[in-house]
Amino acid sequence: MMNTTPVLEVRNLTRIHGRGCDLCRTSTGDAAGTNTCPHCGSVVAIADVSFDLWPGEILGLMGESGSGKSSVVRLLHLDDRPTAGTARFQEAPGFSHDLAAIDEAVARRLRDTRFGMVHQNPHLGLNFGVSAGGNIAERLLCAGERSYAAIRALAGGLLVRTEIPRHRMDHQPGAFSGGMQQRLQIARAIAPSPGLLFLDEVTTGLDLSVQARILDLILELQRELGAAMIVVSHDLGVIRLLAQRTLVLRHGRVVEAGLTDQILEDPQHPYTQQLVGAAL
Ligand SMILES: Nc1ncnc2c1ncn2[C@@H]1O[C@H](COP(=O)(O)OP(=O)(O)OP(=O)(O)O)[C@@H](O)[C@H]1O
Ligand SMILES: [Mg+2]
Numbered sequence: 001m002m003n004t005t006p007v008l009e010v011r012n013l014t015r016i017h018g019r020g021c022d023l024c025r026t027s028t029g030d031a032a033g034t035n036t037c038p039h040c041g042s043v044v045a046i047a048d049v050s051f052d053l054w055p056g057e058i059l060g061l062m063g064e065s066g067s068g069k070s071s072v073v074r075l076l077h078l079d080d081r082p083t084a085g086t087a088r089f090q091e092a093p094g095f096s097h098d099l100a101a102i103d104e105a106v107a108r109r110l111r112d113t114r115f116g117m118v119h120q121n122p123h124l125g126l127n128f129g130v131s132a133g134g135n136i137a138e139r140l141l142c143a144g145e146r147s148y149a150a151i152r153a154l155a156g157g158l159l160v161r162t163e164i165p166r167h168r169m170d171h172q173p174g175a176f177s178g179g180m181q182q183r184l185q186i187a188r189a190i191a192p193s194p195g196l197l198f199l200d201e202v203t204t205g206l207d208l209s210v211q212a213r214i215l216d217l218i219l220e221l222q223r224e225l226g227a228a229m230i231v232v233s234h235d236l237g238v239i240r241l242l243a244q245r246t247l248v249l250r251h252g253r254v255v256e257a258g259l260t261d262q263i264l265e266d267p268q269h270p271y272t273q274q275l276v277g278a279a280l
Contacts, residue, residue: 005090006052007196007228008076013049013085013100015071018042020083028251030271035066035251045071046252048085055195058222058229060243060260062236062275067249069232073198075099076230077117078107089114089196112142116189116227120201122181126173126188132159133169135188143192158187162217179210183217190221197221197229203238215241236279240264248272 016024021040028035028044035044046068053059061069074080076087078099087099091114097106111117119125126135136155145151156166162183164176173181182202189197199218203211215238222229231242239246239260246263248256248271256269267273 004055005093005096006054006088007057007090008051008053009086009088009090010052010076011050011086011088013072013075013087014047014083015045015075015080016042016047016083017045029253030250030255033251035068044252046075046249049247049249049252049254050085051247051254051257053196053228053230055228056222056226057245058231058243060239060246061230061232061249062234062239062246063249064234064275068252069234069249070200071252072249073117073200073230073232077115077198078102078111112139113144113192114194114196116192116194116197118182118185118189118197118199118202120204122173122178122185125185126181128172128174131170131172132164132176132184135173135184136191139188139191154191155187158191159184162187163213177210179206179214182206182214186214186217186221190225190227193225193227195227197227198232199229200232201234202231204233204235211238218242236264236276248275 018041020042021037023039024037024042024044025047027037027039049072061072063069075082076099082100085100088096089099090096127138133155136158137151140151140154156169159166159169164180164183173184203214233239243260246260247254250271256263256272263272264276267276
């Protein structure tokens with residue numbers, strides 16, 4: 001698997017909300033026990049986050065509420081811009097972009113064609129004003145598909161692929177169950193066959209049986225599409241099932257990183273030990 005160049009090379013990615021000061025980084029983080037700078041009140045959402053993501057790999061992000069998981073995903077999905085650091089995205093062999101310094105037109109093209117995002121809150125990821133088919137069609141249009149017949153056929157196929165009955169194509173997402181809304185988000189996310197998928201708490205709040213089917217679907221899609229994924233969850237069961245490698249975040253810092261099985265079997269950092277202990 002790990003033969004070529006990473007899909008993502010993230011180095012010292014940092015996002016500070018507020019005016020920031022010289023002491024922000026040293027007075028926040030794991031040792032300080034806070035992400036809020038006591039000198040200027042800025043919030044260090046993440047600081048010095050570094051990792052590689054390889055083609056076809058699923059990387060887990062875990063950590064308590066407020067630890068910075070969604071911040072990492074928002075920056076990489078180009079919904080927000082970092083205060084410092086770099087994130088090199090390899091679009092094709094020999095052709096890469098620094099996501100930290102990208103112009104908005106390229107950002108839009110990458111979001112439309114190369115990235116897919118599934119939000120915890122389906123209201124952020126779906127357009128509730130149009131039908132299920134329309135939600136997928138929007139993505140296909142953004143990715144450059146122009147033929148009505150092709151769009152309808154592709155949308156129908158994606159609905160079936162994500163186990164949404166085709167006859168529900170013209171229903172609005174508001175009429176769907178929570179599990180179906182998440183599957184529709186997945187269908188919308190994968191519509192342009194992106195190489196990189198972000199899944200932020202995709203199964204949180206769903207029934208266990210519904211969760212299990214969505215997790216199976218994600219693993220099947222990984223095999224079919226070969227897409228690399230970043231999976232955010234505070235549920236260690238989800239991380240264990242999906243992610244080969246995992247980063248543990250606390251107060252915006254990576255406090256532990258490695259193979260998921262190793263982290264969950266033999267956590268090194270006291271915080272990870274506490275997280276794993278609490279989940280037993
Ligand atoms: N726009 C913003 N302005 C100020 N602070 C922000 C902003 N966005 C995020 N933060 C802060 O950054 C920190 C990290 O937030 P983030 O959403 O990344 O956490 P998270 O790990 O995803 O948490 P959760 O599990 O609750 O979703 C939090 O302290 C949050 O309050
Ligand atoms: Mg979050």
